[in-house]
Every structure is written in C-alpha cells, then in structure tokens.
Amino acid sequence: MNDEKDTEDIFMVAERILAELPDWPEVEAAAALLRRANTETDLDARKDLEDELYWLLGSHEASRRRMNELLPDTAGERGTGGERGLEPLYSSGAPVPKDRYVCPQGSHYVYPVLSVDDPEPPPEHCPIDGLALVFRAAGTAD
Numbered sequence: 001m002n003d004e005k006d007t008e009d010i011f012m013v014a015e016r017i018l019a020e021l022p023d024w025p026e027v028e029a030a031a032a033l034l035r036r037a038n039t040e041t042d043l044d045a046r047k048d049l050e051d052e053l054y055w056l057l058g059s060h061e062a063s064r065r066r067m068n069e070l071l072p073d074t075a076g077e078r079g080t081g082g083e084r085g086l087e088p089l090y091s092s093g094a095p096v097p098k099d100r101y102v103c104p105q106g107s108h109y110v111y112p113v114l115s116v117d118d119p120e121p122p123p124e125h126c127p128i129d130g131l132a133l134v135f136r137a138a139g140t141a142d
C-alpha cells in the first residue's frame with residue numbers, strides 16, 4: 001500500500017468536495033487544512049492533516065457521501081493498515097454490501113455503515129423509540 005498516494009487522493013478529493021459544496025459548513029476548516037498540506041513536507045504531519053480531512057469530510061452527511069463516492073477503494077485500503085482493528089473482509093478493496101445497524105423493532109430505522117473508515121461512531125440507540133440498535137453484517141437479511 002502506498003501511503004503517499006492515499007494522502008494525495010484525500011487532498012484531491014477534499015478540494016473537489018470544496019468546489020462542489022460551497023455551502024458545506026466545514027469549507028473554511030477544510031480549506032485551511034489544504035493550505036497547510038500544500039506547504040507541509042513532513043510525511044507524518046501530512047498524515048495528521050489527512051486524518052483531520054477524513055474526519056471533517058465524514059462529519060457531515062453530504063460530504064461523507066461524496067467522499068465515499070470519490071474514494072471507494074481507498075477506504076478499503078486504509079482498513080488494511082490495522083489502525084482501527086478492522087475486519088480483514090475489506091482488504092480486497094472490492095465493493096462489498098454495507099454493514100448496518102437496525103432497530104430491533106422494525107425497519108423504521110437503519111444506520112448504514114458507509115465506510116470501514118467512517119470516523120463517525122454509529123448511534124447506539126434508535127432515535128425513534130430508544131431501543132438499542134442491532135448490528136447486521138453485510139449480506140444478511142433484516
């Protein structure tokens with residue numbers, strides 16, 4: 001796996017999302033990270049900037065969805081780094097059905113796990129009736 005390539009990818013994706021989503025709430029913060037990245041030559045420091053960008057982009061629905069569209073493979077590749085203890089299932093980089101959290105009471109609430117590198121922790125309870133959500137692995141029926 002090529003760390004440097006990943007780093008360039010997320011910066012390119014962030015720039016594209018900034019251009020596409022001018023009203024996105026984190027435009028200023030992400031633009032500031034990109035400016036720092038342009039002048040940062042230390043690889044570890046760039047990694048930190050990259051992580052911050054992932055977090056920012058993942059913190060809002062519109063940008064997270066766009067990031068996952070633009071980085072479908074990178075999300076899987078990052079999973080092989082083991083930094084978050086992810087399932088080896090994702091190491092192939094091939095498209096996989098989505099894991100999800102569902103309300104045990106019915107189909108009125110489903111929280112899809114958009115990316116194995118999703119920086120946003122899933123909710124623990126159904127927002128509708130407060131029941132603890134149940135994890136469904138990709139490919140299993142509700």
Ligand SMILES: [Zn+2]
Nearest residue numbers: 103105126129
């Ligand atoms: Zn519910």
